[in-house]
Structure formats: structure tokens, C-alpha cells
Amino acid sequence: MNIAVIGAGYVGLVAASCLVNSGHQVTCVEIDEAKLRLLNQGTSTIEEKGIDQLLKQCLSSGRLSFVSALPKPLQVDIVMITVGTPSLPSGAADLSYIYNAAEQLRDAARHPSILVMKSTVPPGTGVKLVQRYFKNSPISYVANPEFLREGEAIEDWYHPSRIVIGAEDNKIGERIRQLYFDIDAPVIITDITSAETIKYAANAFLVTKISFINEIANLCEAADANIDDVARGVGLDPRIGPDFLRAGLGYGGSCFPKDARALDFSALNKGYDFRLLKATIEVNTKQRILAVHKLKQLLGGLAGKEIALLGLAFKPDTDDVREAPSLDIAYLLDEGGAKLRVYDPAAMENARPLLPPSIAFAPDIYSATAGANAVVLITEWREFIDADWQAIKKQMKEPYIIFDGRNALPQDKLIALGFKYMGVGRRLG
Ligand SMILES: NC(=O)c1ccc[n+]([C@@H]2O[C@H](COP(=O)([O-])OP(=O)(O)OC[C@H]3O[C@@H](n4cnc5c(N)ncnc54)[C@H](O)[C@@H]3O)[C@@H](O)[C@H]2O)c1
Known part of the structure; x- marks a missing residue:
């Protein structure tokens, strides 16, 4: 054709x-x-x-x-x-x-x-x-x-x-x-309108699943349960399925946030208040802020603390930073007085104009983490998971915190290396 x-x-x-x-x-x-x-x-x-x-x-x-x-x-x-x-x-x-x-x-x-x-x-x-x-x-x-x-x-x-x-x-x-x-x-x-609705309903369902598991992860922290076991146990139910049940810092990117907001607006404009979707959006925003608060508590304040942020893209294998959790988290940490070094394998140039000028861009994971009091994993790039964490620990400073914002790192191994490990819905180690 x-x-x-x-x-x-x-x-x-x-x-x-x-x-x-x-x-x-x-x-x-x-x-x-x-x-x-x-x-x-x-x-x-x-x-x-x-x-x-x-x-x-x-x-x-x-x-x-x-x-x-x-x-x-x-x-x-x-x-x-x-x-x-x-x-x-x-x-x-x-x-x-x-x-x-x-x-x-x-x-x-x-x-x-x-x-x-x-x-x-x-x-x-x-x-x-x-x-x-x-x-x-x-x-x-x-x-x-x-x-x-x-x-x-x-x-x-x-x-x-x-x-x-x-x-x-x-x-x-x-x-x-x-x-x-x-x-x-x-x-x-x-018909035309049903086709349009399928697209929005699919994205609304996926973001709801993400916010839902993040709520359950927060509940796990309060109840002293382990989100990995809970998510596995829930996801094995074929009516639910295992996809999109990984707790973390929430969704970002060029589609999910804007489509969720657009459907919420469109529903309201047609006279329907889509409350579940509103709550989903709110939970997603809260998840980023909560992460900064938890880190602040663990570090005993942010002012003057050296923090390495690993990952700027909204997900691995892309250079897209649109509405990425990294941007809000970097902004809040910077505002709290932390000294930030960031590194991403692909998204540095896209992120640079969107971040405060006080933030340093490191050429690799090892330069980003050298001398850091805490490391925050924001995007689960393979190169972060496979990094030499022993070498990273050696060049960091107390209290050797690692905040695994995607529950992607080997928790037991990191704890054995002497890191203070914090995930999302995982027990502190
Ligand atoms: N990116 C995704 O993963 C994805 C997935 C599914 C659906 N979508 C949807 O597809 C649509 C496009 O998304 P995208 O990510 O490709 O957007 P994009 O911003 O990457 O691309 C849009 C392009 O259209 C060009 N453009 C705008 N007006 C034009 C015009 N009048 N004539 C010629 N070119 C014009 C822009 O310059 C731009 O290059 C959006 O509605 C998005 O929600 C995106």
C-alpha cells in the first residue's frame, strides 16, 4: 500500500x-x-x-x-x-x-x-x-x-x-x-470510541497495578512482611499474574503519567469522577517523596551528605527521562542540601537541562559512588546490578547506605559486604 x-x-x-x-x-x-x-x-x-x-x-x-x-x-x-x-x-x-x-x-x-x-x-x-x-x-x-x-x-x-x-x-x-x-x-x-478507550483502560490498569503493589510494599514495611514473597504469592494467582508486581519508585516515562492524567480529566469532563485513577496517580507521586523521606531518616538529615544517584532514565535501555522519578528525587535531595552525583549509561544529556546546576554528572558508576555516604538505585540498568559492589563499598563513606529503589540488587550479598540496605517493602538489613 x-x-x-x-x-x-x-x-x-x-x-x-x-x-x-x-x-x-x-x-x-x-x-x-x-x-x-x-x-x-x-x-x-x-x-x-x-x-x-x-x-x-x-x-x-x-x-x-x-x-x-x-x-x-x-x-x-x-x-x-x-x-x-x-x-x-x-x-x-x-x-x-x-x-x-x-x-x-x-x-x-x-x-x-x-x-x-x-x-x-x-x-x-x-x-x-x-x-x-x-x-x-x-x-x-x-x-x-x-x-x-x-x-x-x-x-x-x-x-x-x-x-x-x-x-x-x-x-x-x-x-x-x-x-x-x-x-x-x-x-x-x-467502534472508534471503544478502541480509544481500550488504550486508556489498558494504561490505567497497568498504572493501577504498579501503585497497588507499591501500597502493599509500604504496608509490608509497616507490618514487617517481605514484599518479594508477598508479590510472588499474589502473582502466582493466574487471575492476577506476575507482571507489574515489582515494588519500587513508581512509574514515569512518556506515556503512563500523561495518559493517566488525561483519562482522569476526560472522565471528569464527561461527568464521571474516576476516583480509583486519582488515587493511583497520587500514590505514584507519594512514592518518590516517601523515598526521599526514608533516606533522610536513615542518614540523619540530608544537609552536606554525599549521595550517588544511579540511573536517570525512566526505565533501563532507554535515554528517555520524561517524568522520570529520578528528576523529582534529585530535586528534593538537592533542595534538602545533599551533594549529589548522578550517572546514567544513556540519559545524561537528556537529563542535564532538567536538573539543578549544583548536581554533578559522573562519567561512570565508580566515580559517582566514590566518597558517597549513600547510593540510590533509581533505574535498574544491567550494568548497575552487575557492578563490583565490593569495590564500591571500599570507596564509600559511612554509613554505607544503599537504597535500592527498584528492589533489583542482591540484598543478601550487599548486606554481607557491609552495606546498610534499604529496599521498597523489603526488611532493612
Ligand atoms: N512513545 C511510546 O512508547 C508510545 C507508545 C504507544 C503510543 N504512543 C502515543 O503515540 C503518540 C506519539 O508518541 P511519540 O512518543 O512517538 O511522540 P514524539 O514526540 O516522539 O513524536 C511526535 C513527532 O511528531 C512531530 N510532529 C508534530 N506535529 C507534526 C505535524 N503537524 N506534521 C509533522 N510532524 C509533526 C514532532 O516533531 C515529533 O517528531 C502519542 O500520542 C503517544 O501517547 C507512544
Whole structure:
């Protein structure tokens, strides 16, 4: 098929490259000139397994091109919108990029084609867009939310847990099913608003699971129970499952926080107070603050204490720091008067402009931890778990605290090395 993709960000670049790899012809529109230049040179603008090679392959096939505006008149089978939907200060999804793309499409469309909405938009948005932009136009509308995870994006594109297609016309829905002819996954065809709701409900459920296990971890600390055993015992129930039951510092990233807020806002705007989701969001914020308080207590105050923060990215294997717990924790520790050194294998440059200038950036884990009174693990990068903790202990100062914010480090081994170990919902050691 002949496809246009609007927005060459995380989702757009992966979608465009994978669609070309599946034999389609793709024109990808990107308004950011710096990104456009890099992409035309064959340089990926995202940190993602396999994307560099795939992008080069696609460009040399001659079936992928990057342009700054939609060709006019537009003659394609499908137009995919993959622009961002960030948070407004109210928590609502900012749909201005969506409206902009829809306007461009309305102005360029002369021939029948299908608009496939991949961006995450609140329930009811698709129906409104059709009314506002495409009522008497050759464009048909399909909601087709994307579920890929950063760090596993290409793998997730080809092996999704499901493909959700929301269309008012079955024939149009079937056309989009054919677009994914080479992907073996259950396909759910529904109306537009239900498809939009599936995406938000899935993310709302996942963040609720994260906040739930964090609440249970806090309860474990109060009741002198061990969260590892509790989570294992709970997760073995097939009705619950073991995923997303690791207690820690809570969720961050480019999707979960903004989608949770947007659904909360959208529900309220429709007259429904989604109290469970509100509590989930509040627990997630509290978890970061609680971590700083616990550390302060253990250190007997923060002023003048040397603290190493390990990990800035919101999860391992990405350089993405959007809404990462590291940012709030670094800010609160700095404000409390601690001397901070931070290190992350990939996210230092993205984090630098977002952190106070008093924070030092270390070139590796060993420089970050040298002379520290406490080490805080924020992102569970493999290189932190596999680090030489004996060497780290030798160069630290009393009271040799390690705060394992992801319950990822070998607790018994660290205690045996002489660390004072604190996890989340684990017994102090
Ligand atoms: N990143 C993820 O892991 C992920 C996963 C699933 C769904 N989503 C959803 O997909 C959407 C896109 O997310 P993303 O992370 O790829 O965003 P992003 O910010 O990385 O990319 C969006 C891109 O669109 C470009 N853009 C904006 N308006 C444009 C226009 N009018 N014409 C051309 N280009 C334009 C921007 O310059 C940017 O490069 C969001 O709604 C997000 O919630 C993201």
C-alpha cells in the first residue's frame, strides 16, 4: 500500500520503518527540521534496538522518504497520524498537534484514503475529528491505538499482544486489518470510541497495578512482611499474574503519567469522577517523596551528605527521562542540601537541562559512588546490578547506605559486604 505517516517521533519512525520493511511505500512527514535532516541522512533520532540498521535498509530500498509537509494533492491509501499528545497543565491531553495534522490532511486530500489514528487520544476524539474536519471529505477514519514499548518497539510492532481497530464501517476496518497482513496477533474490531478507550483502560490498569503493589510494599514495611514473597504469592494467582508486581519508585516515562492524567480529566469532563485513577496517580507521586523521606531518616538529615544517584532514565535501555522519578528525587535531595552525583549509561544529556546546576554528572558508576555516604538505585540498568559492589563499598563513606529503589540488587550479598540496605517493602538489613 501507499502510506503517509505524519510525525516521525518514536511511534512514527518505528511504524514507517516497519511498514516499509513489510513491503509498503511510505512518505513520512516531520516538521522538526533538525530531525528531518538527520533522518534523511539515515541517522535515527530515537534510541531503539535495531532501528539504525532498519532505517538504512528502508532508505536504500527507495520505498521510504522523509518530507517536511504532506504532498498536495495527496494520493495515498492510508494516512497515519503519529504526532504527540502531551499533557496540558490541567492534565488534559493537548490535542493541538492532532488538530494541526488533521487540518493539513483535510487541505491536501482529494482522493479517498483512510486516516489511521495511532496517537493516543481520549475517548470521543475520533468522532469529534470526523465531525470537525472530514464530514464531506474523501477521508474515512479509523482508531488504531499503538501499544509498543520503548526499548522493545520493533519487536512489539511485529509481535503485538493484539491489534485494535475502531471503525464505523466494517469494510474500512477490514482494509486496515490487511495492512497488518504479516503480523500474527488477535484483531479486535470495534467502534472508534471503544478502541480509544481500550488504550486508556489498558494504561490505567497497568498504572493501577504498579501503585497497588507499591501500597502493599509500604504496608509490608509497616507490618514487617517481605514484599518479594508477598508479590510472588499474589502473582502466582493466574487471575492476577506476575507482571507489574515489582515494588519500587513508581512509574514515569512518556506515556503512563500523561495518559493517566488525561483519562482522569476526560472522565471528569464527561461527568464521571474516576476516583480509583486519582488515587493511583497520587500514590505514584507519594512514592518518590516517601523515598526521599526514608533516606533522610536513615542518614540523619540530608544537609552536606554525599549521595550517588544511579540511573536517570525512566526505565533501563532507554535515554528517555520524561517524568522520570529520578528528576523529582534529585530535586528534593538537592533542595534538602545533599551533594549529589548522578550517572546514567544513556540519559545524561537528556537529563542535564532538567536538573539543578549544583548536581554533578559522573562519567561512570565508580566515580559517582566514590566518597558517597549513600547510593540510590533509581533505574535498574544491567550494568548497575552487575557492578563490583565490593569495590564500591571500599570507596564509600559511612554509613554505607544503599537504597535500592527498584528492589533489583542482591540484598543478601550487599548486606554481607557491609552495606546498610534499604529496599521498597523489603526488611532493612
Ligand atoms: N512513545 C511510546 O512508547 C508510545 C507508545 C504507544 C503510543 N504512543 C502515543 O503515540 C503518540 C506519539 O508518541 P511519540 O512518543 O512517538 O511522540 P514524539 O514526540 O516522539 O513524536 C511526535 C513527532 O511528531 C512531530 N510532529 C508534530 N506535529 C507534526 C505535524 N503537524 N506534521 C509533522 N510532524 C509533526 C514532532 O516533531 C515529533 O517528531 C502519542 O500520542 C503517544 O501517547 C507512544
